[in-house]
Amino acid sequence: MKKAETLFLELKQAGLRLTKARQACVEVLLASRTPLSVAQILERLGRKEVLVNKTTVYRELEKLKKIGMVENVPLSDRQQYFELAAHHHHHLVCVRCQTVEEVAIDERALLQGEERAKQEKQFMIIRHSLEFFGVCGNCQMAEKSC
Amino acid sequence: MKKAETLFLELKQAGLRLTKARQACVEVLLASRTPLSVAQILERLGRKEVLVNKTTVYRELEKLKKIGMVENVPLSDRQQYFELAAHHHHHLVCVRCQTVEEVAIDERALLQGEERAKQEKQFMIIRHSLEFFGVCGNCQMAEKSC
DNA sequence: TGACAAATGCAACTAAGTTGCGTTAGTATG
DNA sequence: CATACTAACGCAACTTAGTTGCATTTGTCA
Numbered sequence: 001m002k003k004a005e006t007l008f009l010e011l012k013q014a015g016l017r018l019t020k021a022r023q024a025c026v027e028v029l030l031a032s033r034t035p036l037s038v039a040q041i042l043e044r045l046g047r048k049e050v051l052v053n054k055t056t057v058y059r060e061l062e063k064l065k066k067i068g069m070v071e072n073v074p075l076s077d078r079q080q081y082f083e084l085a086a087h088h089h090h091h092l093v094c095v096r097c098q099t100v101e102e103v104a105i106d107e108r109a110l111l112q113g114e115e116r117a118k119q120e121k122q123f124m125i126i127r128h129s130l131e132f133f134g135v136c137g138n139c140q141m142a143e144k145s146c
Numbered sequence: 147m148k149k150a151e152t153l154f155l156e157l158k159q160a161g162l163r164l165t166k167a168r169q170a171c172v173e174v175l176l177a178s179r180t181p182l183s184v185a186q187i188l189e190r191l192g193r194k195e196v197l198v199n200k201t202t203v204y205r206e207l208e209k210l211k212k213i214g215m216v217e218n219v220p221l222s223d224r225q226q227y228f229e230l231a232a233h234h235h236h237h238l239v240c241v242r243c244q245t246v247e248e249v250a251i252d253e254r255a256l257l258q259g260e261e262r263a264k265q266e267k268q269f270m271i272i273r274h275s276l277e278f279f280g281v282c283g284n285c286q287m288a289e290k291s292c
Numbered sequence: 293t294g295a296c297a298a299a300t301g302c303a304a305c306t307a308a309g310t311t312g313c314g315t316t317a318g319t320a321t322g
Numbered sequence: 323c324a325t326a327c328t329a330a331c332g333c334a335a336c337t338t339a340g341t342t343g344c345a346t347t348t349g350t351c352a
Contacts, residue, residue, distance in 0.1 A: 012162030017350070053301045072223060106258060113276075124278045134271040136267070140268070163319070163328095201309090206330090224308075224339085226309085
């Protein structure tokens with residue numbers, strides 16, 4: 001796993017200043033196993049005693065996306081979720097309790113799809129997103145006992 | 147492709163009434179090759195001279211999702227997109243012009259992922275969502291000429 | 293250390309989606 | 323066909339996520 005210092009260096013190389021808010025955002029994302037919403041990021045920044053305005057967080061994430069350090073993960077229809085691109089993986093989302101787990105996938109089939117898009121449709125693929133939605137073990141148990 | 151009549155029958159079997167709004171929503175989704183936002187659905191309902199309130203459309207889609215006839219497709223961070231579950235496929239989304247195309251994928255790798263989720267994490271998978279984001283041929287050309 | 297632009301906070305705003313409630317209209321039954 | 327029951331509906335008011343403009347602060351580089 002990449003260390004924070006490495007990411008900070010990347011920020012500088014991308015021409016971004018090393019501000020407290022920016023560093024803290026990157027640290028929060030780095031420390032999380034799962035994608036985070038802006039609300040979650042704000043809350044965790046608060047715990048680190050880094051008080052930041054939500055506008056700043058939105059703008060920050062936009063910048064980090066632009067330089068490719070952060071990705072948008074569509075887990076819900078109402079909120080954006082973000083994760084470090086270096087953390088890129090696919091997710092299992094429980095539609096009952098909203099918990100998110102990672103799942104390993106053989107990406108060869110996806111690469112084949114990307115290749116086809118390039119060949120047939122002249123599409124230049126930047127990224128992909130694959131999510132599974134279902135009901136987790138706990139929630140299945142809870143449902144049975146009703 | 148399923149015909150509207152078949153879908154209407156499914157609605158009745160699910161215990162839903164056959165209202166004008168409901169039928170028209172299903173017809174609109176059936177006629178579209180790509181997923182639609184609520185705004186797009188409202189507009190197309192208007193063209194069919196079926197005047198429906200947005201609240202109704204939201205509630206309708208929620209119901210159709212519940213009976214499994216409609217799926218949510220996360221193409222953008224700001225709006226929900228919907229398609230008939232029967233139309234299920236994967237998409238190429240241009241991040242510049244927002245156009246959406248379909249792309250064929252060998253789903254075997256995805257099934258393998260679903261299997262792993264079931265075995266290892268006791269997850270019951272309901273559906274998956276796979277989207278590719280990139281730049282379409284047109285937008286690549288436009289960028290070059292700047 | 294000073295200058296300059298990037299970054300920030302704040303308040304006001306927009307857009308997507310939701311809720312409560314009174315009314316309308318499918319549908320099953322007689 | 324008439325009636326009654328309730329799902330479905332429309333409307334207006336509301337909530338929440340995300341955005342914008344602008345004045346102020348703060349990194350960075352010379």
